[in-house]
Amino acid sequence: MTRKQRRLTLIGGALMVLGIAAALVLNALRDSIVFFSTPSMVAEKHIGPGRRFRLGGLVETGSLKRGDNLAVTFTVADGSAALPVAYKGILPDLFREGQGVVAEGSLDASGVFRADTVLAKHDETYMPKDVADALKKQGHWKDDYGTKPTAQAAPAPTQGAVR
Amino acid sequence: MIAESGHYALVLALGLALIQSTVPLLGARWRDAALMNVARSTALAQLLFVAASFVALVTLHVTSDFSVVNVYENSHSLKPLIYKITGVWGNHEGSMLLWVSILALFGGLVAAFGNNLPLSLRAHVLAVQAWIASAFYLFILITSNPFLRIANPPIEGRDLNPVLQDIGLAVHPPMLYLGYVGFSISFSFAVAALLEGRIDAAWARWVRPWTLMAWIFLTLGIAMGSYWAYYELGWGGWWFWDPVENASLMPWLAGTALLHSALVMEKRNALKVWTILLSILTFSLSLLGTFLVRSGVLTSVHAFATDPTRGVFILLILCVFIGGSLTLYAWRASALKQGGLFAPISREGALVLNNLFLTTACATVFIGTLYPLALEVLTGEKISVGAPFFNLTFAPLFVPLLIAVPFGPLLAWKRGDLLGAAQRLMAAGIAAFAAIAVAWAWTYGGATLAPIAIGLAVFVIAGALCDLAERVGLFRIPLSISLRRARGLPRATWGTMFAHAGLGVALIGIVCETTWNSEYIGAMKPDDVASVAGYQLRLDGMTPRQGPNYREMVAQFTVSLDGRRISVMTPSKRNFTTRGASTTEAALLTRGASQLYISLGDTAADGAIAVRIYHKPLVLLIWWGPVLMAFGGLLSLSDRRLRVGAPKPAQAARALQAAE
Numbered sequence: 001m002t003r004k005q006r007r008l009t010l011i012g013g014a015l016m017v018l019g020i021a022a023a024l025v026l027n028a029l030r031d032s033i034v035f036f037s038t039p040s041m042v043a044e045k046h047i048g049p050g051r052r053f054r055l056g057g058l059v060e061t062g063s064l065k066r067g068d069n070l071a072v073t074f075t076v077a078d079g080s081a082a083l084p085v086a087y088k089g090i091l092p093d094l095f096r097e098g099q100g101v102v103a104e105g106s107l108d109a110s111g112v113f114r115a116d117t118v119l120a121k122h123d124e125t126y127m128p129k130d131v132a133d134a135l136k137k138q139g140h141w142k143d144d145y146g147t148k149p150t151a152q153a154a155p156a157p158t159q160g161a162v163r
Numbered sequence: 164m165i166a167e168s169g170h171y172a173l174v175l176a177l178g179l180a181l182i183q184s185t186v187p188l189l190g191a192r193w194r195d196a197a198l199m200n201v202a203r204s205t206a207l208a209q210l211l212f213v214a215a216s217f218v219a220l221v222t223l224h225v226t227s228d229f230s231v232v233n234v235y236e237n238s239h240s241l242k243p244l245i246y247k248i249t250g251v252w253g254n255h256e257g258s259m260l261l262w263v264s265i266l267a268l269f270g271g272l273v274a275a276f277g278n279n280l281p282l283s284l285r286a287h288v289l290a291v292q293a294w295i296a297s298a299f300y301l302f303i304l305i306t307s308n309p310f311l312r313i314a315n316p317p318i319e320g321r322d323l324n325p326v327l328q329d330i331g332l333a334v335h336p337p338m339l340y341l342g343y344v345g346f347s348i349s350f351s352f353a354v355a356a357l358l359e360g361r362i363d364a365a366w367a368r369w370v371r372p373w374t375l376m377a378w379i380f381l382t383l384g385i386a387m388g389s390y391w392a393y394y395e396l397g398w399g400g401w402w403f404w405d406p407v408e409n410a411s412l413m414p415w416l417a418g419t420a421l422l423h424s425a426l427v428m429e430k431r432n433a434l435k436v437w438t439i440l441l442s443i444l445t446f447s448l449s450l451l452g453t454f455l456v457r458s459g460v461l462t463s464v465h466a467f468a469t470d471p472t473r474g475v476f477i478l479l480i481l482c483v484f485i486g487g488s489l490t491l492y493a494w495r496a497s498a499l500k501q502g503g504l505f506a507p508i509s510r511e512g513a514l515v516l517n518n519l520f521l522t523t524a525c526a527t528v529f530i531g532t533l534y535p536l537a538l539e540v541l542t543g544e545k546i547s548v549g550a551p552f553f554n555l556t557f558a559p560l561f562v563p564l565l566i567a568v569p570f571g572p573l574l575a576w577k578r579g580d581l582l583g584a585a586q587r588l589m590a591a592g593i594a595a596f597a598a599i600a601v602a603w604a605w606t607y608g609g610a611t612l613a614p615i616a617i618g619l620a621v622f623v624i625a626g627a628l629c630d631l632a633e634r635v636g637l638f639r640i641p642l643s644i645s646l647r648r649a650r651g652l653p654r655a656t657w658g659t660m661f662a663h664a665g666l667g668v669a670l671i672g673i674v675c676e677t678t679w680n681s682e683y684i685g686a687m688k689p690d691d692v693a694s695v696a697g698y699q700l701r702l703d704g705m706t707p708r709q710g711p712n713y714r715e716m717v718a719q720f721t722v723s724l725d726g727r728r729i730s731v732m733t734p735s736k737r738n739f740t741t742r743g744a745s746t747t748e749a750a751l752l753t754r755g756a757s758q759l760y761i762s763l764g765d766t767a768a769d770g771a772i773a774v775r776i777y778h779k780p781l782v783l784l785i786w787w788g789p790v791l792m793a794f795g796g797l798l799s800l801s802d803r804r805l806r807v808g809a810p811k812p813a814q815a816a817r818a819l820q821a822a823e
Contacts, residue, residue, distance in 0.1 A: 021523045024556040032551030090764030
């Protein structure tokens with residue numbers, strides 16, 4: 001093989017691998033990414049049952065009900081709309097009523113959000129970024145939700161997720 | 164007083180770094196040995212001052228001086244001593260100080276042990292090192308000074324984030340930083356080579372040990388982090404494709420590629436330009452990792468800090484260094500002479516293939532990590548890219564790489580014999596098919612992909628052993644001669660064997676854990692029995708206990724197998740009063756390489772407690788694999804070839820050394 005042929009073989013091989021990788025990435029981006037929505041966005045966009053997405057908002061105070069064998073239901077609200085959520089399993093350490101939550105799952109036929117993952121990425125004062133942004137956009141932001149860390153009081157956000 | 168001294172030492176270190184970034188370069192330009200040697204002294208002095216600064220911060224934390232903001236926010240007088248020390252880097256400011264300390268340490272090591280380097284190369288390397296250091300000193304002093312005081316000191320601190328009060332934190336960040344920052348050396352060498360416009364095999368021989376060292380630490384650091392997440396976060400996962408984890412995986416992938424391409428350059432004087440590019444990319448990805456974690460652009464498990472001014476500053480550092488070095492590369496790379504021809508099927512060809520797959524895999528991780536950020540900035544739409552994305556992209560790219568791994572070491576340099584290599588791998592192939600058959604028969608009707616993946620892992624391990632057997636002529640010549648040959652093999656060969664086998668070992672662990680993991684989730688009352696994977700776990704009862712800075716509820720489980728009592732497990736739930744936060748302490752029971760895992764949830768009104776029990780078969784292999792890899796790296800690092808030092812390059816360098 002001449003030098004030129006060798007180089008072409010190398011470049012051809014490299015392009016092939018890159019092509020395969022690009023195809024894989026595009027395919028994966030179409031199928032496996034998950035969008036974020038708040039309850040009012042769900043109402044606006046008419047997200048159909050079965051489609052996976054992340055739901056973010058505040059856990060409505062008084063809505064948490066524990067059923068048999070670790071089944072829980074609660075309502076996630078963002079001020080203008082609310083959505084019932086059903087989950088089975090152990091809630092994260094930081095899950096509390098009146099605070100921000102992000103859940104991943106899909107709507108069932110009756111309009112209940114079946115979550116298979118509940119994330120609670122916050123502590124007493126910190127909000128999940130997604131939820132805070134969405135609430136701000138809709139004007140339901142209260143300043144004391146996400147008190148910015150100052151020199152006197154700077155809680156580090158404790159984060160965790162539960163599958 | 165200690166805080167002020169620490170602060171002052173840091174400012175002095177900045178001054179020294181500024182001198183180190185300019186004077187040696189002028190010296191190299193004017194061919195003035197005295198000016199070039201300034202780099203050595205300043206690098207060592209810089210190390211001294213940064214170390215003093217770091218020790219000052221540690222002292223402040225140990226003595227619980229709450230008049231310092233950093234200590235007040237992250238410490239508590241009741242916290243055990245070990246966590247007072249590890250708490251130093253459990254926060255943004257302290258971890259950045261650790262970052263520069265390690266950077267100075269590496270600079271100091273080059274200065275101290277780089278006596279056999281050509282003088283101008285050493286001057287350039289240390290100068291580039293000082294550019295990075297200056298940028299980060301400025302960053303610390305301007306945006307994240309750990310030595311700030313509070314006007315009215317409080318009596319008690321706010322305590323460290325409870326999740327971080329764990330021995331894993333003592334080891335994980337320093338390891339990871341030793342890896343991240345270690346790649347700065349190969350970066351500095353690359354930029355120095357571009358500035359000098361000269362690069363040869365000797366250059367690669369100097370770069371390789373540094374890269375290898377960084378790679379070993381990064382490998383261990385990632386493994387440690389993964390194990391820490393596994394037992395501390397309490398939901399039994401060990402890798403979440405979280406952006407922060409990806410941030411450490413990307414430099415690892417690029418660094419692994421660099422390790423292999425530097426080998427080609429050292430042995431065959433080929434792939435020079437590519438090796439330089441990889442050195443730059445690897446450290447750029449390390450910087451990107453620092454940016455992602457430290458700027459707070461991500462809100463994820465590890466992002467403890469959120470402050471936009473810092474983010475912008477680090478972004479600036481990132482742009483200057485990555486942009487600058489890539490521009491320099493585009494401008495100067497053509498000046499480097501190409502050399503070393505090879506056929507596509509050869510050791511070089513195999514290493515190119517390795518590089519191709521590793522960098523492509525790295526690119527997919529890069530896209531998966533940054534695409535959501537880019538989309539949010541551009542369109543405001545929020546998406547999350549999780550495990551499914553990476554399973555669909557990263558995994559398919561790793562399969563051909565793993566198939567190719569055993570072939571590489573069996574091919575000859577320049578022109579290899581693929582058929583011959585395949586014949587010599589026959590035993591490995593047979594072992595792989597046997598493993599597939601056994602795994603398939605065992606789990607008949609279960610997952611189909613898993614047995615194949617196990618076969619692949621066995622192929623990688625057996626292939627590494629085949630290579631070794633081939634080299635010592637096992638079974639072809641008398642055993643005693645084989646053993647003597649084995650002793651005489653270069654340690655780098657043993658290193659390759661261990662590192663490649665480690666890959667297979669980790670894969671077995673990953674496949675077994677993800678496929679045959681069994682779990683039980685339910686509410687349990689005292690005397691309830693849960694059975695998981697043949698084990699019976701009886702909840703004996705729950706007792707409250709007082710720890711140094713927390714209260715905990717400990718549940719006691721008796722574990723038995725076939726009616727025989729094996730052990731007692733005590734998971735607990737801790738409540739940290741200072742922060743009002745609670746953590747879940749999982750209990751682990753190791754049986755061979757498998758583990759039982761219990762973590763607790765909430766207590767219900769009727770006294771039942773939510774319990775999650777996992778049986779994770781062969782899970783420990785996931786971490787033994789990287790440990791084997793790191794051990795292989797260590798063996799390779801101790802190879803005589805790298806200790807003896809590189810041969811002296813061209814005359815130009817010798818002339819300069821004569822002037823010393």
